[in-house]
Amino acid sequence: MNKPMQYLKTMSQPSVQSFSSLGYDFSGADSLIQNICDDSRAMAQGDTFLCMPRTATQSRDYIQHAIAAGASSIIYIGNDYMDSSMPCLYLSNMDEAGLFLRRYFQTEKSKTQCLGITGTDGKTSVAWILREALAKKYGSAWSSGTLGWVKDHENIYDLGNTTPSMLTLHHLLSAADKQHIPALVMEVSSHGIEQQRVAGLHFDVGVWTTLGHDHLQDHGGFEAYASLKSRFICHTGKHGGTVVYNHDQTNINQRLMKADFKRHAYAHGLYQGNTEVDMLTWEQELPGLLRLAYQGEEVVVDDIPIGRFHAENIAAVAQVLHSHYKFDLQEIAHVLCGVTAPPGRMQPVEAGAWQVFIDYAHTAEALQACLESIRPITRGRLLLVFGCGGERDREKRPAMGRVAAEFADVLWITSDNPRHERPEIIASEIEEGIARPYPLEVHLKLNREQAIADAIASMNSDDTLIIAGKGHEAYMDVQGERLPWSDMACARHLLHQKNAEQASCI
Numbered sequence: 001m002n003k004p005m006q007y008l009k010t011m012s013q014p015s016v017q018s019f020s021s022l023g024y025d026f027s028g029a030d031s032l033i034q035n036i037c038d039d040s041r042a043m044a045q046g047d048t049f050l051c052m053p054r055t056a057t058q059s060r061d062y063i064q065h066a067i068a069a070g071a072s073s074i075i076y077i078g079n080d081y082m083d084s085s086m087p088c089l090y091l092s093n094m095d096e097a098g099l100f101l102r103r104y105f106q107t108e109k110s111k112t113q114c115l116g117i118t119g120t121d122g123k124t125s126v127a128w129i130l131r132e133a134l135a136k137k138y139g140s141a142w143s144s145g146t147l148g149w150v151k152d153h154e155n156i157y158d159l160g161n162t163t164p165s166m167l168t169l170h171h172l173l174s175a176a177d178k179q180h181i182p183a184l185v186m187e188v189s190s191h192g193i194e195q196q197r198v199a200g201l202h203f204d205v206g207v208w209t210t211l212g213h214d215h216l217q218d219h220g221g222f223e224a225y226a227s228l229k230s231r232f233i234c235h236t237g238k239h240g241g242t243v244v245y246n247h248d249q250t251n252i253n254q255r256l257m258k259a260d261f262k263r264h265a266y267a268h269g270l271y272q273g274n275t276e277v278d279m280l281t282w283e284q285e286l287p288g289l290l291r292l293a294y295q296g297e298e299v300v301v302d303d304i305p306i307g308r309f310h311a312e313n314i315a316a317v318a319q320v321l322h323s324h325y326k327f328d329l330q331e332i333a334h335v336l337c338g339v340t341a342p343p344g345r346m347q348p349v350e351a352g353a354w355q356v357f358i359d360y361a362h363t364a365e366a367l368q369a370c371l372e373s374i375r376p377i378t379r380g381r382l383l384l385v386f387g388c389g390g391e392r393d394r395e396k397r398p399a400m401g402r403v404a405a406e407f408a409d410v411l412w413i414t415s416d417n418p419r420h421e422r423p424e425i426i427a428s429e430i431e432e433g434i435a436r437p438y439p440l441e442v443h444l445k446l447n448r449e450q451a452i453a454d455a456i457a458s459m460n461s462d463d464t465l466i467i468a469g470k471g472h473e474a475y476m477d478v479q480g481e482r483l484p485w486s487d488m489a490c491a492r493h494l495l496h497q498k499n500a501e502q503a504s505c506i
Contacts, residue, residue, distance in 0.1 A: 004149065004157035005168070009035075011175035014105055019073075022103050024089055031073040031087045033104065037066075038167045045070035050167060053077050053094065075100070098166060098200015105174040112176040114201050115320065116188040116236065117145070118229050119209030119246075121366040123162070123187040125313040126209055128342035131185050133317055133335040137327075138182045144172055145187030146360075147342060147472060163192025166199055173201065193228045205324050206236030207244045207316055211251040212365040213396050230255045237261030242324040244268065244316060247279055266323035268315045280322055282315040284308060287377055290336075292318055292329060299333040305341035307373035309366070314339065344471025346370065349488060351495035355464040356456070358487045360471025362389065362416070364399035367468055371407035380462030384408040385451050386469050387416030388426050390477075397426065401433025408466075410441040410458070414451035416469040417477040448476070449490055456494045467491060 017033050019026045037043050038050040040062045049066035051059050051074060063074055067086055074088040077097045091097045102108045115130065117123045127143045131150060134141035143150045148158040149172060159168060163186070176184045188198055188206075211226055237243040238261050245252050247269030256265065267279035271293060281293045287306040292299050292315065304314055314336060321327040321335065341347060349356040357374065361367040367386065375382060384404055388397045404411050413430050415423040423446045434442065445451035455465050467487045475482035 002158070004159060005171075007157065008149065008159075008168070008171050008175055011178060012105065012171040014174070017104065019089055022100070024100070026087060026089055029087060034072070036075070036101075036104070036167060038165055040065040040069065043069035043071055046072045048073045048075060050075045050097070051077065052166075056080050094166065094196035094199040098170075098196075098198075100200075101167065101170040102200050105170050107170070107173050107177050110173060110177040112173060112181050113183050113204040114173065115183060115185045115205040115207070116198070116203045116232065117185065117207045117209065118188040118190075118193070118232050119207070120212040121361075121363060121369070122209035122309065122313050122316070123189075124342050124360070125310065125345050126207060126316050127185045127187050128345075129314055129336075129339045130317045130320060131183075132339050133321060134183045134185075136335045137325075137331075140179075140181055141183040141185065142172075142176055142181050143185040143187075144169075153340075161191070162187050162189040163197050166197045169197060169201060188232055190225055190228045193232045198232070202239065203236045203241045205242045205244065205320055206233045207320060208233050208249075208252055208256075209246060209313070209316060210365065211249055211255075212363050213393060213399070226251065226255065234259055234261070237264045240264065242266065242320070244319045244323060246312070246316065248312075266319050268319040270312075280315065280319045282311060282318070284311040290314055292332065294322065294329060297329050299329040301333050301336045303338045304336065305339070305346060306377065307341075307346045307370070309369040309373055310341060310346065312369075342472070344473070344488075346373070347471075347488070349491045349495060351492050352499045353461070354456075354459065354495055354498075356459075356491055356495060357464070357466050358471060358491065359466060359468050360473075361386075361468045364396055364403045367400055368403045368407060370466060370468060371403070374464055374466060375407070378462075378464040380460050380464070381409040382407070383410045383412075383455050383459065383463055383465040385412040385414055385448075385455050385465070385467045387414045387423075387448070388430055388469075389417040390419035390421030390423075390426055394429060397429040398433030401430040403433075404430075405434045405438070405440060405442075408440070410443075410455075412443045412445050412451040412455050414448045415446050415476070416448070417473075419477050420479060448485070448487075452487070452490050453494055456491065456498055459498075 018030050020030045033048050035047045036050050037047045043066050049071040051063055074086050076088055077091050079092055117126045124146045127145050131141045131143040146162045148156050150156050233243055243265040245267055247267035269279055269281055271281040271283040283291050288304055290301040290304055290311045318332050321332050344358055344360045347358045359370050361370045413427050427444055459465055470487050474486050476485040
């Protein structure tokens, strides 16, 4: 078990209980639950093994492995009977398993509110900013997602996936409840929805940020991917949760038009001059300032991260505060003033006066938003270093190439987590989206460090450089191995070198 999970368990683990005390009939003699583990490789003597839905053959293999490791009992999710001498609790589906975990962790009456953020882009930023705003108001709030489990800026713990396992999420809710944390903001990914990792959790709020193209190879196309997002939002709304969605996203609007939870749904959108629209509107006239309006009242939120997409994400947070927490606009402006961007989201590299930003944009939509946001503060050229991940949606590669060519002035196409694919093949598919002859300066440099070095070396004082795709990530995924890597550390080192070279020439 990794250290973050060990720490989480010390905060969340309930007392030893029996299955019968939880109200469950059991196959075999009643058994005590000392600890539940969902990974047969991490079992300890006396643990109860939670066997997640898999093929019958896989389940048998994992159960036998768990028994060999010292399992005292099995919780099996599925309709197949497992021929095992081990005491076993049968649960027919993930919803039943989620309810069991609520009972086991004693969170059925939890006072910690769960707020779920889903969408193609913006999940991490909305979760981060919403956590900051709620912590400013109530003293504390937690979030979980791509960055990990975030207690505050100084205490961030890696939990693996954007939406971790169902068992981990219930540990997290239990820990939050025991610590009297008023809100737990969770990123809910398409994989998390499809695999029902959020089963058993009641979401008081569901936020749908954007809907674009990502992970399509895993879900069988765009419609299947979009339906997963819609499933989570509709489930939240139908069960009394507050739904907040982006009115400017046509794809989202179309999917929510037929929803039967309208009294729980609240929109936010860009101000279009129509004051009769019943939604929270926003507009950004200057970088770092955001104007919010609702039914004739206006406030200005200042000292916010630059970038139009940050303004849009902050508007989503504002609508959660307004519709669910019933904050008035003045209070919203107060708690949002001074919010920060999460690591790797349009994050400036602090190294002199150079304008260099690290961003996680890895879809065409996110890359366009990033470049459009930074153009107004760029006096010279807009430079871009980017690539696409291997073994991921191939359709977005030429799309990202088209966006890069349209909105940047100079490109460096490079590697970005090629995994088991050949980087040169990925790069060639990106280039397919760029018209020939190239309308701008395009460089192919598969070595990411060299690409960043070349871009920084070419910078003039009035240029802006965006290094996109990896953001906060501290590794490069190559041939199944995660090699240490940081865009931030690389750029900072090279900029310090550039500063030193310029100083020596004076």
